[in-house]
Amino acid sequence: MKPHAHIRDLVLEQRRVQRDRLRLAAAAGALVSIAAVGLLGLSGWFLTGAALAGAAGAAAAQAFNYMMPSAIIRLLAILRTGARYIERVAGHEAALKALARLRPQLFDALAAGPVRQTLTLSSGELSARLVQDIDAIQTVFIRRSATWSLGAGLATAAVLATIASPLAGAALVAGVAVTGVGGLILARAVSAPAGRAAQTAVGALKSRLSALEAASPELKAYGLDDWAVQEVAGAAAASDRAQIALARAGGWMAAWQAAATALTLTGVVLAARGAEQPMIALAALAAVMGIESAAGLTGALHLNGRAEEALDRLDAALPAASIQHGRTPDGADLVLNTLDQRLTPPARIGLYGPSGAGKTSLIERLCGLRDALPDQAALGGVDLAEIAPDLRRPLFAYAAQDVRLLDDSWRRNLLLAGPADEAALWAALEDAQLADRVRAEPQGLDAPVGPNGERLSGGERRRLGLARAFLRNAPWMVLDEPTEGLDAETEARVLAALDRRLADGGQGLILVSHRPAPMRLCPLQVRVEGLEPDGRVRMTPDRLSSVA
Template identity: 60%
Template sequence: MNSLHRITGLLAVQTDAQRDRLRLAAFGGAVVAASAVCLLGLSGWFITSAAFAGLAGAAAAQSFNYMMPSAIIRLLAILRTGGRYVERVCGHEAALKAVARLRPLLFSNIAAGPPAQALALSSGDLSGRLVQDVDALQTLFVRRSALWSLAAGAVSSGLLATIASPMAGAVLLAVMALTCAGCLAISRRLAAPAGREIRTAMGALKDRLAALEAAAPELRAYGLDSWAVREVQDAAARHDRARISLSRAGGWLSVWQAAGTAAAVGLVILATGGASLPLTALAALVAVMGIDSAAGLAAAMQQNGAACEAVGRLDAVLSGGQPSGVTPTDPSLALSIMGELARPPARIGLVGPSGSGKTTLVERLTGLREIEAGEARIGGIDASSIACRDRRALFSVSAQEVRLLDGTVRENLALANPAAHDDATLWAALEDASLAARIRSSPEGLDARIGPNGERLSGGERRRLGLARALLRDAPWLVLDEPTEGLDAATEAQVMVNLQRRLERTGQGLILISHRGAPRALCETLFRVEDGGRLAPVPGQTAAA
């Protein structure tokens, strides 16, 4: 399996793509830490020295050079502010650009993978992984500068403390190391499990919400609203408990860092020995900022568990895709299903009782489900050896259960053929689906919004919009699953007349599933689908029978 198709590989690619921004963010973080340490240390030395100069008398006060320290303090303040700006802007820009590129890559990898893997994910779970889990990866980019900030803070504070006393510098570095080790231990013990639980609980919450939302009409009809609310509350409570645990872990990290700061200040003051008071003040204050430079690392550790769990959850849904497989060479793209051969512009009808496997058979053929070796051949090649992505390109499918976007008519049609931007092409497809008059009646026309899953349309209108979308795709075979279900007889007849004309014009092959006589009249050959997906020709029977 190609590692570049795993989430770690995708992250590595995006990290490399954002290398320049991440370097600037790391440089900005180092400047912030070093400037903050020097600023506070110099300020402590300057204030203390100025106080002693004032106590020494007017002559000492007049000879005290306050211009140079003041200028350096102002410079350090500017550097700290500028460094913080560079760190935040570059770090977040790198994270946002990486995430923006990761989502389509992840979606395309999932879509190209084995159908069984994609079908194992509910819409809510998949949404949680592609939205919240990908968002959690931002910390892997934003917090990359934390180590550089810590290193710069440790070096600058250690050197400044050494000016007061070499022992003070050594003590400060030792306390900083102990503080970082304690933060790591707290993170592994408390923050990491809570972060992992947050990601898992969020996925479960999204999954439950999506399932209950899909069943909302039935839940209201049967008076199960309160039960549904309790189900969501239970899932949300699990997520809330995890967030509380993570906040508690953050609190312990803050307590440990405060304890480290107190210990550093106290021990450094003791280690300065006989140093002057201004130098002692310098050492004490750089100890404060030295420990503070580890704050970014502590924050990264707090979020590390969630990020690692997000990486694992995303990696679990990536298979690395399928190999490109064998490409059919037969220009007619003949189909051989269970030994029955057909090639465009043939029209095949599949009949049989409900539950016999008609839809499943078509989904296996078109790459929406796994297909077994020997079950079908496409263009002379065993369908199981053709990658699902390549197989799907050969079929334009109007499924029995129509799925529509919460967008405009134009946006929903464009799903089948993004290149079909001209209105004439879109209106032609709507005319063939007998839906053009309905869309023209709306003031917005093609830009009319249809609501979540087309709720502003009737059931028949939703089905015809799905049909129009399938007609827009240029594929050798057109697959229609119950295309006229829910339509009145007059509309059904008009749709069939239009479809007949379109098939004659395009030369597409047709695979049709229907329990109704009018659609079956389009077919030249009927096959009965028996239990187990076996095909049996309907002997002595015309398609219209």
């Protein structure tokens, strides 16, 4: 998917993919309306006629044919039930399959887009976009059958009402038109603003809750639990008010539907007053179901504001423009201009220096997680600033200092690095000294790690990030404080496995650490002094050797 794709374009694409299911849902919805209108109208005619025949005496009752109408009524009831089942299954299956494809498409677009734009979204806000907003647009798929249901129901009801009286048919069509126009006006004036506000409020609540949850240890340490609860309660109250407003708007829509039904029914009965009583009953009940056919469309209009807000929010999250791919690096050799030395895998370089000096910023620029600065580094003979981030990232296997984990299993968190078989997963865990920990879990690799790995210790989270980097086949391995928080024995085993893995795979190493043991893996060590005013990093070689 192109990073600049419009969310509505993606929805249209999924409509084309799910075209057969949506057509089946529309056809079934039309059949539901036809059967429902016919069922109620014929039932009204049949019951009224049977009552009149019974009142006329035994001879009239014996002459009344009740077999054929009752058989047709049973047939229509069966058709309505079966068609309703098909409509719901086909429509919801199309929506769920489309949403299942839209989520990874949106995630891919965010991951491939400009880093500066993507990092402006908090984890809670991003989760709200990928979950609540995507869920909200399912009505865009489900409501596709509503217009067909309305059209089929109106046509059937109009035919039956016209049998009683042409004026009754005209009154029904006019009543349904007024109902539709009024519903559209109410939806735009009341439901749409309420739906947009409700969707925004839910996103704000989730974003606030996620941010406070991530900071829960600090909040407890500083005694800010009550403040955090008040913050969440305030966001929840705002969300509740928005939901109440949306429900109130739904009430107005329902009240309008009821009033329009009453007025239309009155008009149809008055227009058909010259017909026989069974035909009046036929026209009246057909009119009720004809207007009821518009209920699906009314419901879709009620949720339209929420869906439109979700689409706008998803559009805002998508990258505004496509990535300019610039030049392609010719190989993986690296030159840090301050050092004026070409490094080629399996070279190893260690970066150290005071906190805040720019070590992490430097490696994030190399990996394409920050905008690169001109004349600071070259990759494959090309200035780093001339290489698009999506062309740099495949050259690096990165284990960040701040490890981010999915609220999922060990397996799924490892497979973020890319496809890998069971043996590769266990080998990575062995080298990260986590295999015994995972084997102790009853579910093994499928055991959950909790939200952002809350079931793991800090050292386990860091080693899980390291194991994930082990699984990525890239020329350079980039590790930011990989053994921080580990005891000396575990650190020694992890570093021995890392040394062996680098040697076996021929990978280069770019290491950031302030600990002596990891730095001993690197023949070339560089002190990062700090940041220049223009954002460049000052570096001083500490020890050089033949590393090319």
